[in-house]
Amino acid sequence: MVEFSVWQILGNLLLAARWTVALSLLAFAGGGLVGLSLLVARLRGRPGVATAVSAYVHVFQGTPLLIQLFLAYFGLGLFGIDVSPWVAAGGALTLYASAYLAEIWRGCVEAIPRGQWEAADSLALDFGEKLRHVIAPQALRIAVAPTVGFLVQVIKGTALASIIGFVELTKTGTMITNATFRPFTVYACVALMYFALCWPVSAFSRRLERSMRRDH
Amino acid sequence: MTIETPFAIVDIRQLRKRFGSNEVLKGIDLDVRRGEVIAIIGKSGSGKSTLLRCINGLEEFQDGTLLVDGQPLKHGDAKAMRELRQHVGMIFQGFNLFPHLSVGRNVMLAPTLVKKANAAEVDATARRLLARVGLAEKFEAWPDQLSGGQQQRVAIARALAMQPSVLLCDEITSALDPELVGEVLKVVESLADEGMTLLMVTHEMGFARKVSDRVVFMHAGRIHEIGPPEQIFGAPGTPELQQFLSSLH
Numbered sequence: 001m002v003e004f005s006v007w008q009i010l011g012n013l014l015l016a017a018r019w020t021v022a023l024s025l026l027a028f029a030g031g032g033l034v035g036l037s038l039l040v041a042r043l044r045g046r047p048g049v050a051t052a053v054s055a056y057v058h059v060f061q062g063t064p065l066l067i068q069l070f071l072a073y074f075g076l077g078l079f080g081i082d083v084s085p086w087v088a089a090g091g092a093l094t095l096y097a098s099a100y101l102a103e104i105w106r107g108c109v110e111a112i113p114r115g116q117w118e119a120a121d122s123l124a125l126d127f128g129e130k131l132r133h134v135i136a137p138q139a140l141r142i143a144v145a146p147t148v149g150f151l152v153q154v155i156k157g158t159a160l161a162s163i164i165g166f167v168e169l170t171k172t173g174t175m176i177t178n179a180t181f182r183p184f185t186v187y188a189c190v191a192l193m194y195f196a197l198c199w200p201v202s203a204f205s206r207r208l209e210r211s212m213r214r215d216h
Numbered sequence: 217m218t219i220e221t222p223f224a225i226v227d228i229r230q231l232r233k234r235f236g237s238n239e240v241l242k243g244i245d246l247d248v249r250r251g252e253v254i255a256i257i258g259k260s261g262s263g264k265s266t267l268l269r270c271i272n273g274l275e276e277f278q279d280g281t282l283l284v285d286g287q288p289l290k291h292g293d294a295k296a297m298r299e300l301r302q303h304v305g306m307i308f309q310g311f312n313l314f315p316h317l318s319v320g321r322n323v324m325l326a327p328t329l330v331k332k333a334n335a336a337e338v339d340a341t342a343r344r345l346l347a348r349v350g351l352a353e354k355f356e357a358w359p360d361q362l363s364g365g366q367q368q369r370v371a372i373a374r375a376l377a378m379q380p381s382v383l384l385c386d387e388i389t390s391a392l393d394p395e396l397v398g399e400v401l402k403v404v405e406s407l408a409d410e411g412m413t414l415l416m417v418t419h420e421m422g423f424a425r426k427v428s429d430r431v432v433f434m435h436a437g438r439i440h441e442i443g444p445p446e447q448i449f450g451a452p453g454t455p456e457l458q459q460f461l462s463s464l465h
Binding site: 126 | 272273274294298299301302304305306308310312313314315316325326329330371374375378384
């Protein structure tokens, strides 16, 4: 048994939290890009695309994130592809986030009245112009709350990456517990860290929503 | 390409439109001459709005041809549709202003993007058109700060900013409080006086009688009767039209 003071525990967890943040940002940026591409492809309305995108979304929404992580980490290994925990966790979380974001944002676009599309159509705007100048600015405002809500889910979801050996907040907590045998103290600190990450994000979302309402 | 009637700005031949197995337009023939004002009347479900929405491609039709300014309407050809829609303006029952843009930017959006006109010119045109519909001082206002009648007049200015050859009006006063109907109709009447080609689906029979050159009575997906307003309203030739007109009183 090694003696750690609470400050040492917090210090180590704080260092590990960097990787939780990095993984969350990666998942969110990657997932945002892929999700947006999926949404635009779907809105373009080429035959078959909507079905394909919807199948993709269902696969990722219908299976546990943990299993997706296992498949990315161990599954690819079966094919002789050696993946590091970083690549597996980053890849799996990106795909997972992309499916959810594509679906969340589709809902936001569908909340825009059909008349807005028709008015843009009748003014001869092309698909990209309609999306960029008419639909997206309105959908964006609706999207803030659910998007940030999902970002908080992703931050908490990165904890699962600890199981495939990715050393982030939760994994570090487990490692310190194994050394100190003080699980309650350590995991309480871990929980506090997650809260310290998630709460400001939610607070920022509330502020953003308010300010967007004000200046139209 | 040969155009049979040289003055037809909208030329519709044997237009058929189905929603699934339900045929809502059963072979429409209609020529609209430049500068002509046409009112389309009929019961709800008679196909009048659908016909109007076919003219700028908001609805696809399955059979027949539709020419605007001699150019055939081709669904699925994005470039041809963009070209055609620059000739056809549309005003909706629900105004459909863009709520995230100021009144001025609502009017300026399409000319800036589609016509690539320069900013100063677009700005000047927008101010002139807003003045024309009596809303010069609302350039900086937001759509939700305006009354329904004002919003509809902005929508008219927005459509005019694209310099259309034809303006389609789809029950544009139906969503308005009665006291606001007049201000919108006055603007439409002034457009008619200035020679704009207008096709309007309307329930305002007095207005249709006053400004239109021809009235189209639609019934069950067909043009049931067509003629000058004196004839349609004064001497309806079919029992369906007689019944429709008497149901209004």
